[in-house]
Amino acid sequence: MTTAAIPTTRKAGRKPASMAQALTSALRDAMTEDPTVHVMGEDVGSLGGVFRITDGLVKEFGEERCTDTPLAEAGILGTAIGMAMYGLRPVVEMQFDAFAYPAFEQLISHVSRMRNRTRGAMPMPLTIRIPYGGGIGGVEHHSDSSEAYYMATPGLHVVTPATVADAYGLLRASIASDDPVVFLEPKRLYWSKADWSPEQPEQVAPIGRAVVRRAGRSASLITYGPSVPVCLEAAEAARSEGWDLEVVDLRSLVPFDDETVCASVRRTGRAVVVHESTGFGGPGGEIAARITERCFHYLEAPVLRVAGFDLPYPPPMLERHHLPGVDRVLDAVARLQWEADWTSEPGRGGAERIAGGAH
Amino acid sequence: MTVLEQPGSYRPTPPPAWQPRTDPAPLLPDAEPYRLLGTDAVADADPGLLLRLYAELVRGRRYNAQATALTRQGRLAVYPSSTGQEACEIAAGLALADQDWLFPSYRDTLAVIARGVDPVEALTLLRGDWHTGYDPGEHRVAPLCTPLATQLPHAVGLAHAARLKGDDVVALAMVGDGGTSEGDFHEALNFAAVWRAPVVFLVQNNGFAISVPLAKQTAAPSLAHKGVGYGIPGRLVDGNDAVAMHEVLTEAVERARTGGGPTLIEAVTYRVEAHTNADDATRYRTDAEVEAWRAHDPIELLEHELRSRGLLTDDVITEARDAAEQMAARLRERMNADAALDPMDLFAHVYAEKTSQLQEQAAQLRAELDAELDAEEER
Numbered sequence: 001m002t003t004a005a006i007p008t009t010r011k012a013g014r015k016p017a018s019m020a021q022a023l024t025s026a027l028r029d030a031m032t033e034d035p036t037v038h039v040m041g042e043d044v045g046s047l048g049g050v051f052r053i054t055d056g057l058v059k060e061f062g063e064e065r066c067t068d069t070p071l072a073e074a075g076i077l078g079t080a081i082g083m084a085m086y087g088l089r090p091v092v093e094m095q096f097d098a099f100a101y102p103a104f105e106q107l108i109s110h111v112s113r114m115r116n117r118t119r120g121a122m123p124m125p126l127t128i129r130i131p132y133g134g135g136i137g138g139v140e141h142h143s144d145s146s147e148a149y150y151m152a153t154p155g156l157h158v159v160t161p162a163t164v165a166d167a168y169g170l171l172r173a174s175i176a177s178d179d180p181v182v183f184l185e186p187k188r189l190y191w192s193k194a195d196w197s198p199e200q201p202e203q204v205a206p207i208g209r210a211v212v213r214r215a216g217r218s219a220s221l222i223t224y225g226p227s228v229p230v231c232l233e234a235a236e237a238a239r240s241e242g243w244d245l246e247v248v249d250l251r252s253l254v255p256f257d258d259e260t261v262c263a264s265v266r267r268t269g270r271a272v273v274v275h276e277s278t279g280f281g282g283p284g285g286e287i288a289a290r291i292t293e294r295c296f297h298y299l300e301a302p303v304l305r306v307a308g309f310d311l312p313y314p315p316p317m318l319e320r321h322h323l324p325g326v327d328r329v330l331d332a333v334a335r336l337q338w339e340a341d342w343t344s345e346p347g348r349g350g351a352e353r354i355a356g357g358a359h
Numbered sequence: 360m361t362v363l364e365q366p367g368s369y370r371p372t373p374p375p376a377w378q379p380r381t382d383p384a385p386l387l388p389d390a391e392p393y394r395l396l397g398t399d400a401v402a403d404a405d406p407g408l409l410l411r412l413y414a415e416l417v418r419g420r421r422y423n424a425q426a427t428a429l430t431r432q433g434r435l436a437v438y439p440s441s442t443g444q445e446a447c448e449i450a451a452g453l454a455l456a457d458q459d460w461l462f463p464s465y466r467d468t469l470a471v472i473a474r475g476v477d478p479v480e481a482l483t484l485l486r487g488d489w490h491t492g493y494d495p496g497e498h499r500v501a502p503l504c505t506p507l508a509t510q511l512p513h514a515v516g517l518a519h520a521a522r523l524k525g526d527d528v529v530a531l532a533m534v535g536d537g538g539t540s541e542g543d544f545h546e547a548l549n550f551a552a553v554w555r556a557p558v559v560f561l562v563q564n565n566g567f568a569i570s571v572p573l574a575k576q577t578a579a580p581s582l583a584h585k586g587v588g589y590g591i592p593g594r595l596v597d598g599n600d601a602v603a604m605h606e607v608l609t610e611a612v613e614r615a616r617t618g619g620g621p622t623l624i625e626a627v628t629y630r631v632e633a634h635t636n637a638d639d640a641t642r643y644r645t646d647a648e649v650e651a652w653r654a655h656d657p658i659e660l661l662e663h664e665l666r667s668r669g670l671l672t673d674d675v676i677t678e679a680r681d682a683a684e685q686m687a688a689r690l691r692e693r694m695n696a697d698a699a700l701d702p703m704d705l706f707a708h709v710y711a712e713k714t715s716q717l718q719e720q721a722a723q724l725r726a727e728l729d730a731e732l733d734a735e736e737e738r
Contacts, residue, residue, distance in 0.1 A: 070553055072549065074542060074546050075547065075550045077512075078509065078513060078516065078547065078550075079512045079519060079550050081513045081516060082514060083517065083519065084516075085513060086517045086521055106512070110513070115710070117490040117491050117502055118494070118495060118708075119707070119708050121495060122496070123711065155709055178711045179710050179711050254714070255714035256714070258715060259715070
């Protein structure tokens with residue numbers, strides 16, 4: 001299971017920080033700078049959250065701004081809506097992906113459409129943090145990738161970081177956003193580390209921009225969240241096969257950055273979308289369709305998807321067979337019709353193997 | 360042999376952590392709905408209040424009749440009437456101070472206009488030209504809420520936020536008998552009680568959730584009893600008694616305002632008309648039942664008291680009726696004008712800024728509209 005963080009250039013005097021620490025820093029800094037920011041959820045107080053993301057906040061800001069709520073997700077989100085109506089900027093923690101489902105009606109019928117319903121008079125500056133995805137040995141209901149539901153709901157932003165720097169930068173941007181943001185935290189990356197300083201957090205690209213994590217010429221891996229390190233590892237492994245893979249980290253599923261994704265695919269001529277979420281009706285279908293609609297004449301092969309199987313999330317002892325891993329990504333890359341070179345775009349596609357490739 | 364196995368040596372004591380949290384007795388509602396009209400106690404009621412309630416009730420009934428007529432003329436998509444429930448609606452509107460907030464359900468248009476919202480703007484949802492026609496912040500009235508009971512936690516959150524800020528604000532949340540079966544009702548009550556939020560829950564038990572009678576909705580002794588499990592006092596009131604409704608709501612609002620926490624009020628009333636103009640109430644209830652409730656009419660109950668005090672003069676009747684007719688005429692006139700629609704508004708308020716996808720789609724609609732316009736010009 002890949003949990004390695006994305007390496008960044010080491011700067012002098014910095015210590016490695018985890019994604020969890022960066023998220024905590026983001027909450028603390030947002031609460032310090034803006035007194036309207038309130039954190040609320042189950043066990044976010046003295047426990048600091050089951051993943052310790054809210055660690056220390058109640059001590060620093062008091063129970064009124066970091067509130068242990070009753071155990072009822074619709075109530076948590078529903079009351080947060082009322083708080084937002086009164087001008088606060090609530091940051092709600094849903095303890096696990098599948099525990100967010102009781103709050104669905106509040107999210108879909110109110111959070112996502114309050115601005116629209118009131119012609120802009122009542123925006124919803126809410127952030128809903130949801131630890132998501134598998135790979136941590138969680139038992140049933142603790143490992144869902146539920147992003148497709150949120151993506152299918154107009155009015156929500158859907159954001160998910162894959163790096164320590166993005167965890168901080170995107171969470172700060174989400175809290176500052178006047179639109180509601182479903183902030184999906186890849187829980188198996190919580191303990192991933194990178195060279196990052198809470199005193200000098202670097203600027204990251206805004207919500208809505210994808211970032212090329214690894215430049216390559218042979219094919220584009222389009223991915224996000226917990227699958228980004230998998231794809232980076234696959235790209236390294238692919239070198240020995242003669243493929244130079246580009247890895248695009250979407251960072252934000254809504255708004256979707258067609259521009260960066262399509263620019264990458266037009267460069268490489270081939271694309272694989274990789275995510276943990278189930279494939280059927282999952283985000284990959286939308287992404288593949290968008291690429292096909294916009295890049296058809298640049299494509300050497302159909303856009304392929306590597307996704308979780310179309311089944312309820314498996315028990316922990318079987319989850320490794322379900323999660324897209326490096327081998328499954330490489331298998332998909334191998335199926336990208338390397339014999340074809342029909343777009344005859346020079347300097348790209350199947351013709352452009354790196355030297356020494358075995359294929 | 361352990362201590363548990365020695366006969367007679369073990370005396371169980373309650374586990375040390377357990378203690379009763381709240382004495383339930385003061386939370387229990389009365390056995391009968393609280394009434395003032397028709398009792399000796401109504402003598403204390405202020406004549407000015409009685410006259411104000413009378414004028415508002417007459418106006419409210421006329422509004423319901425006019426809105427229902429507008430559905431038949433195709434000017435409203437649908438109207439869920441509150442005829443027979445005007446006492447609850449008007450008392451809710453009047454019980455709040457200016458800075459307080461009202462959280463209405465879709466049947467509570469009357470309470471919304473009693474708060475001062477423009478009657479046409481209050482009907483935007485039901486006319487169908489947008490979802491909410493008024494700025495909620497302007498009159499402190501949340502959007503009319505269709506998903507049952509989902510507005511109740513909003514009221515709790517807003518009241519809680521106001522209290523954290525030190526503001527003197529009470530939220531009044533309205534829901535029907537069917538809505539008390541929804542999970543959000545229970546979660547809202549629980550959060551309100553735990554946070555001691557300055558909020559009042561008003562349940563209008565009008566007998567039916569569309570066609571389903573209360574007996575199929577709950578086995579609770581009364582809906583007011585549902586507060587007890589959360590540590591919230593329940594009040595049972597005759598919802599057709601405008602004076603009792605006004606008193607109980609005012610007391611509950613005052614209790615919330617002074618830090619006493621939430622109250623759950625069940626107003627026992629009756630939906631005299633069908634669920635909406637699209638419903639056929641004869642399929643699930645008898646005329647005799649409706650007639651029995653018509654005999655307990657909120658306006659007639661109040662008229663009886665006014666008459667016995669010599670306050671129901673011809674002038675009072677005429678004035679109330681004329682004001683109601685003027686309101687209805689003005690409403691008719693304004694609703695007969697076509698709503699101003701701009702299809703491009705569809706994209707205006709989805710996000711603070713349009714996504715690139717919405718920009719593309721807005722451009723597509725713009726082009727379609729331009730093509731329609733060109734085609735019309737050519738004709």
